[in-house]
Amino acid sequence: MKPAPFKYVRPHSVDEALALLSEHGDDAKVLAGGQSLVPLMNMRMAQPSVLIDINGLTDLSGIAHEGPQLQIGALTRQVDVERSAEVTRRLPVIGEGLRHVAHIGIRSRGTFGGSVAHADPASELPALVLALDGELVVRSAQGERIVPAEDFFRSYFTTAMEPTEILTAVRVSGPSSHRWAFLEVARRRGDFALVGVITVLELGEHRRCQRARLALFGVSDVPVRARAAEDHLTSATVADDGAIDEAARLAAAGLTPSSDIHASAEYRRKVAEVLVKRALRTAVQGGERA
Numbered sequence: 242m243k244p245a246p247f248k249y250v251r252p253h254s255v256d257e258a259l260a261l262l263s264e265h266g267d268d269a270k271v272l273a274g275g276q277s278l279v280p281l282m283n284m285r286m287a288q289p290s291v292l293i294d295i296n297g298l299t300d301l302s303g304i305a306h307e308g309p310q311l312q313i314g315a316l317t318r319q320v321d322v323e324r325s326a327e328v329t330r331r332l333p334v335i336g337e338g339l340r341h342v343a344h345i346g347i348r349s350r351g352t353f354g355g356s357v358a359h360a361d362p363a364s365e366l367p368a369l370v371l372a373l374d375g376e377l378v379v380r381s382a383q384g385e386r387i388v389p390a391e392d393f394f395r396s397y398f399t400t401a402m403e404p405t406e407i408l409t410a411v412r413v414s415g416p417s418s419h420r421w422a423f424l425e426v427a428r429r430r431g432d433f434a435l436v437g438v439i440t441v442l443e444l445g446e447h448r449r450c451q452r453a454r455l456a457l458f459g460v461s462d463v464p465v466r467a468r469a470a471e472d473h474l475t476s477a478t479v480a481d482d483g484a485i486d487e488a489a490r491l492a493a494a495g496l497t498p499s500s501d502i503h504a505s506a507e508y509r510r511k512v513a514e515v516l517v518k519r520a521l522r523t524a525v526q527g528g529e530r531a
Contacts, residue, residue: 244282251294255407258295259382262405265291271407272296273316274351276343277359301354301409304328310376310412315354319366320345322353332373332413334421334439338365341423344431358408360400360463363433365425367394368464372439372456373413381406394463416443416452422523424516425459428503434459435504438516442524448480455488455517460498460509467492470517479525489517 252258262269270278270289273296281287295301301316304325311331313322322328323339342348342356342365356366357377367390370377375390379402393401402408415421425437441454453474455467470492477484493514498506 242283245285245288247289248291255298258293261293263382267404269293273355276347276351310414313353313411315408315410317353319348319351319353332415334423335369337423338369341365341425354408354411357411360394360398362462363459368439368456368458370411371464372441372454373415376412377408378410379406380409397462419443420524422520424520426512436460436509436512438520440520440524448478450474450477450479457513460496460513469495485518485521489514492517
């Protein structure tokens with residue numbers, strides 16, 4: 242199929258792009274990597290009357306270290322984030338997560354911010370941003386605002402962004418020394434995950450957990466933080482299998498996945514429990530340490 246007719250505009254500045262969004266509102270779509278939008282347009286599931294191509298806005302690209310946070314420009318290509326020495330040094334879990342995103346051709350074109358803003362609940366990047374206490378920098382013609390990741394994802398493919406706003410950057414953070422793991426189950430390499438788990442642990446003496454972050458994806462209409470499991474792990478000796486098993490049980494118990502043609506709700510809940518156990522053990526046993 243071919244897309245419905247549309248007007249193509251290529252702004253030369255962020256301000257120009259925002260003015261176009263203010264003018265056209267819901268009738269406009271922003272084109273970045275196009276790895277999700279273009280197929281939707283070809284199938285006529287999306288029919289914008291105006292397509293605003295922001296690929297020339299180079300000030301929306303790049304990776305910067307700002308205090309405890311790592312800032313990733315929304316237009317930064319996924320493969321550039323995956324291969325970034327700064328990202329590998331500070332938050333290697335991001336690179337590992339990106340290696341599960343589709344295939345290299347998709348990652349070479351797809352943007353980091355585009356995937357986050359698309360908000361597919363089975364996608365790796367929204368869950369990574371959530372696991373890393375992310376903040377989303379959102380801008381409109383009226384100004385800029387910062388949205389915590391927990392408030393950003395609202396439902397399937399739905400975020401807190403208004404039609405007149407652009408995601409300009411993503412900020413994530415992690416402790417200076419931490420252990421992590423990223424695991425997912427998919428039908429084939431590069432497919433969207435049926436279930437995925439990300440864990441980031443700060444450990445003290447005797448492997449006592451000082452802080453735990455545990456995010457799951459593919460199990461709800463948004464990526465979710467397993468707060469009950471995180472609370473259970475905090476101050477627990479995570480080398481203890483009992484603590485890990487209970488955390489996994491709590492994480493799975495808090496899920497309300499749906500069934501679809503790919504997997505049943507029961508399957509997703511069971512796989513989530515198994516993956517949480519594996520992820521925590523991988524992190525604790527020193528398999529992945531930053």
